[in-house]
Amino acid sequence: LFGLPEQPAHERVLLAADPATGLKAIVALHSTARGPAFGGCRLWHYDSDAAALNDALRLSQGMSLKNALADLPFGGGKAVILKPPGAFDRPALFAAFGRAVQSLGGAYITAEDVGTTTADMRGLQAVTPFVSGIPRDGAFGGDPSPKTAWGVFVAIQAGARLVLGRTSLEGVRVALQGLGAVGWHLAEFLHAAGAKLVVADVDAAKVERAVAQFGAVAVGVADILAAEVDVLAPCALGASLNEQTVPTLRAKLIAGAANNQLATPADGDALQRRGICYLPDYLVNAGGIISVAREYRGEGEEAAVMAEVSRIAERVEELLLRVQAADSTPARVADDWARSKLVHQP
Ligand code: NAI
The missing domain is CATH 3.40.50.10860 (Leucine Dehydrogenase, chain A, domain 1)
Known part of the structure; x- marks a missing residue:
C-alpha cells in the first residue's frame, strides 16, 4: 500500500x-x-x-490532482x-x-x-456538515453533473480548435460512451453546438432517447470506442483506454468525464504514439468539484461558477503548450503540473 x-x-x-x-x-x-x-x-x-x-x-x-489543477483550496x-x-x-x-x-x-x-x-x-x-452537492434554499448548490458536462464541453471545444483545427463544433463527430448524468448534459451541449453524435449506453432507453432527441447514431457498447469519429468522450466508468482498446480507436481527440480513463500510464504513451491527443480526465472533468467546492464554501453563484468552470478551456490550452515545450504526453505533463501544486497553501 x-x-x-x-x-x-x-x-x-x-x-x-x-x-x-x-x-x-x-x-x-x-x-x-x-x-x-x-x-x-x-x-x-x-x-x-x-x-x-x-x-x-x-x-x-x-x-x-484534479483539485490542485483547478486551483481549489x-x-x-x-x-x-x-x-x-x-x-x-x-x-x-x-x-x-x-x-x-x-x-x-x-x-x-x-x-x-x-x-x-x-x-x-x-x-x-443530518449527520455531518462535511458534505456538499445539496440543493439549497436561496443559495447556490445541488447536482454537480451539469457543471461537469459544461467543463467537458469547453475542453472539447478547445481541443477541437487546437488539435483538429476546427473553429466550431458544427459537423464535428463525437462518440459518447455513457449517457448518464454527465453524458446526457454533454450530449445536449454538443447537439446545440451542431456536433454529430454517436452514442452507446448499457441502458437502451437512454440510447433511444438520444436518437429521438439529438438525431444521434446508436452503436453497441462494444463498438463505441472504435467509432469513426473526430472526438471520443468516455463518460461511463474508468479504464476504458487500455491495451485492448487503444489500438482500435479512430478518434483524434479524447476528452470525457469518466475518472481514471487510462488503465495504466503506458496507455497514455500508446495514445500519443498513435497520434491521438488525450486530454487528461481530471483536468477536463473538474466542473463538478468546482461546483461543490464553491457551494461548500458558501460562495457560489451560478454565473460565477460557470465562468470558473469555463476556465478549463484555458487550462487545456496551457497544457497543450506545455506538452509542446516538454516533448512529452498530455497525461505525463498534466501529472507533473498537478503534482507541482500539491503543496501546503499559505
Ligand atoms: P452515471 O452513473 O449517471 O452515468 C454513467 C452512465 O454510463 C450510465 O448511463 C450507465 O448506464 C453507462 N454505462 C455504464 N457502463 C457502460 C458501458 N460499458 N458502455 C456504455 N455506457 C455505460 O454517472 P455520471 O455521474 O454521469 O458520471 C460518469 C463518469 O464521470 C463517472 O466515471 C464519474 O466518476 C465521472 N465524473 C462524474 C462527475 C459528476 O459530476 N457526476 C464529476 C466528475 C467525474
Whole structure:
C-alpha cells in the first residue's frame, strides 16, 4: 500500500463497517496538503474488497490532482460504499456512512459520485456538515453533473480548435460512451453546438432517447470506442483506454468525464504514439468539484461558477503548450503540473 510506483502513498485510509446497516465503506485521503480532502462518494457493487480499495485509492489520488489543477483550496479524497447484497435500508446506510465521515472531523468532505444522489447527500447533512452537492434554499448548490458536462464541453471545444483545427463544433463527430448524468448534459451541449453524435449506453432507453432527441447514431457498447469519429468522450466508468482498446480507436481527440480513463500510464504513451491527443480526465472533468467546492464554501453563484468552470478551456490550452515545450504526453505533463501544486497553501 505504501508508495508503489503506480500508487503513491495515501495519507490516511478509513475502513468503516456497521453491521446494523450493512455498511462497508472505504474513505481514502490521498493528500490534504492543499486543504481538507474533497471528493465524491461512490456506491457500487465490487467483486472483492480489494477491488473496492483499489478504486478508492486510484480515485482519491485523481482528486488530489484534479483539485490542485483547478486551483481549489482542497486536497484529494474519495469514498466508496460497497453496495450491500440484496435489499437494504438506504437512509440508514447513508446515516452510518455520514457518521464515518463525521469521525474524520472535517479532514474529508463528501459529495455525489456514481451511484449516489442529491437525496443521499441531503440525508448525510443530518449527520455531518462535511458534505456538499445539496440543493439549497436561496443559495447556490445541488447536482454537480451539469457543471461537469459544461467543463467537458469547453475542453472539447478547445481541443477541437487546437488539435483538429476546427473553429466550431458544427459537423464535428463525437462518440459518447455513457449517457448518464454527465453524458446526457454533454450530449445536449454538443447537439446545440451542431456536433454529430454517436452514442452507446448499457441502458437502451437512454440510447433511444438520444436518437429521438439529438438525431444521434446508436452503436453497441462494444463498438463505441472504435467509432469513426473526430472526438471520443468516455463518460461511463474508468479504464476504458487500455491495451485492448487503444489500438482500435479512430478518434483524434479524447476528452470525457469518466475518472481514471487510462488503465495504466503506458496507455497514455500508446495514445500519443498513435497520434491521438488525450486530454487528461481530471483536468477536463473538474466542473463538478468546482461546483461543490464553491457551494461548500458558501460562495457560489451560478454565473460565477460557470465562468470558473469555463476556465478549463484555458487550462487545456496551457497544457497543450506545455506538452509542446516538454516533448512529452498530455497525461505525463498534466501529472507533473498537478503534482507541482500539491503543496501546503499559505
Ligand atoms: P452515471 O452513473 O449517471 O452515468 C454513467 C452512465 O454510463 C450510465 O448511463 C450507465 O448506464 C453507462 N454505462 C455504464 N457502463 C457502460 C458501458 N460499458 N458502455 C456504455 N455506457 C455505460 O454517472 P455520471 O455521474 O454521469 O458520471 C460518469 C463518469 O464521470 C463517472 O466515471 C464519474 O466518476 C465521472 N465524473 C462524474 C462527475 C459528476 O459530476 N457526476 C464529476 C466528475 C467525474
